[in-house]
Amino acid sequence: MSGDLRQPAHLTHPTDELSAAERRELIATMRPEDAAGVPELHEVGVPDELRELIEEAMGRYPQIRSASLPALWAVQRHYGWCSPQGIRQAAAVMGVTPAYLEALATFYDLYHTAPVGLHRVLVCHNISCWMNGGDELLRELCAAAGANPDEAGDHGASSADGEFFIQGFECLGACDLAPMASIDDRYYGPLDAADAVAAIEALRAGEQPVPEKALSRRPAAGGPEPDPDPRVAEAEASANPAGHGPRADGPTGDDSRGRGPHG
């Protein structure tokens, strides 16, 4: 590729899109001493709240690097995306290179390495949702929010006003709600065209979108509790012979198998 020779290609477009020749050229210019090292804390000015979250995560694991995903979550929650600045700050707190965290941020689908709209709407386009109108739902949400549906379906797109980010996503583990969407990390479904419009309007008004379609309100599909299976009833009865409420605390309190309690 010819292009503007004064500007190296990797500075003008994403490295994923470089030609083989451009790649070779880029690699030839790389020197170990140019690699960014671990940033010093005083160089990056980490906000206290962010620093606390990351340090708390580091304390939860036997090894510090396990806190990498929690650290990136903290960055994304703080800045709205995994910004280069946020990544440098997290790297400084953790004592790793920014490249280390960048390699993770680009691997995992839920991290954004570019700024995105305020409300994140992930629309499932996998098998069960597709069979139930998931593609249409994506288009309706995009129309209501003012986002480009083709881009949204591909890699996600933000609305022109910056209020929304909409992305077609793989199975979200809620095929019982098909077609469904995750809106600001909560699940809703099944959603029809009217729900799509209502959800976007509610978000604009700062309200919870379509609360009646929230996963958290959904009862088990099998309906009200059936009579227990006789074998389950038997076990429950022998665990609780006198018909009193089961003892919750005593280590020797229940003995449904007839073994003698060991003190």
Next chain:
Amino acid sequence: MTREGEARMGETRLLFRHIDEPGLASIETYRRLGGYRALPRAVHDLESQELLEALEASGLRGRGGAGFSMGKKGSFLPRGEMEKYVCCNADESEPGAFKDRELMQKNPHQLIEGCAIAALAVGAAYVFIFIRGEYWEVADVLDRAVAEAYEAGYLGADVLDTGNRVELVVHRGAGAYICGEETGLLDSLEGKRGNPRLKPPFPAIQGLYGGPTLINNVETLSNVPHIVRNGAEWYKRFGTEQSPGTKVVSVSGCVRRPGNYEVELGVPSREIIFDLAGGPAKGRRVKAWFPGGSSAPVLTEAELDLPYSFEAMAEAGSMLGSGSIIIADDTVSIPKLALRTARFYHHESCGKCTPCREGTNWTAKMLERVTRGEATPMDLDIIASVQEKIIGHCLCVLGDSMAMPVGSMVSKFRAEFEEEIRAAASSASRPGAAGGGRPGELDHSGFDSPLTAEVEAV
């Protein structure tokens, strides 16, 4: 087969017992309904060894996909003092699966109790629940429940004043199906990209941070308190000889009442699909169904009476997998279904090994050609042969997970693929349609790749 006299119509709720009881997610209600009575028993009544024996005797098989005996896997961990770990696989990212979500959201303490018992059984001081990042609201429920369990002394430095330490950490993933693969999960938990590892060594010997690690699915671990409380013999009264217990089955797609239903293993599949989930809409028929999530080879209408068990599904050339049934009715185009399936695996392939990285990519491209009418029936042979070359040649089974269902669709519904090619081609080659794409033309959309040539040559 389900033992005579004990098979019941409808649901058999064991893990789902009281599932919609208000407040079940709180420790108070869980205890009122008999919860946290297995953990004291595990601590006081059983030496670690016996605990594992009971789990092995129960015949409990893993509910995450492979169906391996849980007790046996636990017994592979070396004994003695060393840093060992338990990981609960709550990544649940396979299309069609959503059972772990409901189990965790509504009854988190059942899982926590199971995790704590598993940790005692293998001598691990740390449990990590790896939950997919998309389940943020469910992870919040888990976090609250874990805090309650610490407070009550079921977790922590000194579990129930016995000197046993069990720490439990809820770890949120960030969107990658491959982290459900057990070694991908371990790498991700160590703070790396979720690339699977070469096995052996198996995680039971060398897992998290290089230490012996027991990895089990949410539903597997949720069974544990029931087995410990009521005994292996009692547990084996449910299900079939080779598949004891119940199964929470996620049913979705073209059915009237999609959702999770808990049934005894071995009930006729038709009962789950029709009696419980309501079957397809009026006037529609089941055309194809995945018995075990999108990774399972599809079955047809003629196979609806198969018992729903690990062994019956394996015999039928498919698998029970995670226990998720997806129904496609007679309005669904199988080639388009195959394309959706292939695209998913292509998107999720971690790229570490060639047959999977390239095979998923080319399968998706070839299926696109089919649906655009640019393919020939011979391309179907190429698709089939690519699937054969993927199976058994990858580092983990993600590659196979695409190759098996796609291969089964092409072989069971070949006539429909050929019809799709014809129909798409005749509409695409109408005068004025750009880039006509007649059957036989191979020079479209960058498709004349070395791979095609290579596969054709074979």
